[in-house]
Amino acid sequence: PWSVIGGNTFGTLVGIACAVWIGPPWLAAGVAVGGAIALMQQARCLHPPGGAAALLAVLTHTTDWRFAFVPVALNSALLVLGAMSWHAATRRPHPAPQPAADAVLPNADELSSAIDAAVARYGEVLDIDRTTLRGLLEDAQTQAYQQRLDSVRCSDIMRRDVQSARPDESVAQALLRLEEHGIKALPVIDKHRQVIGIVTAADLRIDPDAAPSAMRESAMPVAARMTRQVRVVSETRHLSELIPLFAGSGHHHIPVIDASARLVGMITQSDVMRALHRPSQQATD
Incomplete structure (x- = not known):
């Protein structure tokens, strides 16, 4: 106006x-x-x-x-x-309502400062007010993130050198593998590499009265400690489908399987966050 x-x-x-x-x-x-x-x-x-x-x-x-x-x-x-x-x-208000800022987007103050710096460096007057320009940029960023979520698959971001355990392995062996590789969970697989459970360090040390050294020496099989109802995802699923699993169900590690239901990788919350923040052209390398 x-x-x-x-x-x-x-x-x-x-x-x-x-x-x-x-x-x-x-x-x-x-x-x-x-x-x-x-x-x-x-x-x-x-x-x-x-x-x-x-x-x-x-x-x-x-x-x-x-x-x-x-x-x-x-x-x-x-x-x-x-x-x-x-x-x-026509119920099309002007100026257009601003989209809600996503958690991964810059906050209003950061974006305003960035806009001012960019306009000053551009060296020309733009025939658009700051509020509309900020809303346009926020909407573009939201659309870019949504496109990235819909284009990246589990196979693009999963860890392929995944460590696993057998159900007949001892608790001591599983704990040693967790400590050697600095990881927090091991998918448990059968002889066909199909996931039948998952076990974490907390599962293996579930007895509060047992000393760590005693647990490492335990011959108890992993099958006795593992969680049998384990969530798995296909390597072809999109990143957008993982967000609700990590955000709403409390999962921190999700095994990835191929078309034959065999273990091929592992995805963690850190892998998802890394995929969201790195350049989109690197996400599918």
């Missing part, structure tokens, strides 16, 4: 001034258009028709200052009012 009303009004005022104070029409026309653009930039209401309004005032040799307010400013206000009424009637 400000660009329409302010741009047209200031442009007309500059045109009238040039028509009054500058003699040759060809010179007045050039000064009027250039002056109108400069004034609109300073007033942050850059509006292309404002330059035409300045030129019109010179060509018609308008010298009455009231012309800038009635009919120009008045008609501009009526035009804006009509547009706002149309948006309200």
Whole structure:
């Protein structure tokens, strides 16, 4: 609204001034258009028709200052009012409502500072207010993240050198493997590499009275400690399908299987976060 009303009004005022104070029409026309653009930039209401309004005032040799307010400013206000009424009637509010910021997006202050720095480096005045520009950028970032979630598959981000355990292995062997590799969970597989359970360090040390050294020496089989109802995902599933599993069900490690239900990898919460924050072209390398 400000660009329409302010741009047209200031442009007309500059045109009238040039028509009054500058003699040759060809010179007045050039000064009027250039002056109108400069004034609109300073007033942050850059509006292309404002330059035409300045030129019109010179060509018609308008010298009455009231012309800038009635009919120009008045008609501009009526035009804006009509547009706002149309948006309200069609339920398309202006300016457009801003999308809710995603947790992984910059906050409002960070994004505003970044916009100011980018515009200053760009070195030109953009005919768009900061709020609309920020909303546009936030929406673009949200769409980019959604596209990334829908394009990346489990096979692109999973750890392929996954460590596993056999059900007949001892607790001591499983604990040693967890400590050697610095991991927190082991999928338990059968002779066909199909996942039949999962075991964590907490599962293996479930007896609070047992010393760690005693647990490492335990010959108890992993099958006695493992969780048998284990969530697995296919290597072809998209990253967007993993978010609810990690966010809502409390999972921290999810085994990945192929079309034959054999273990081929493991995905953790850290893998998902890393995939969200790295460049999209690297996510599928």
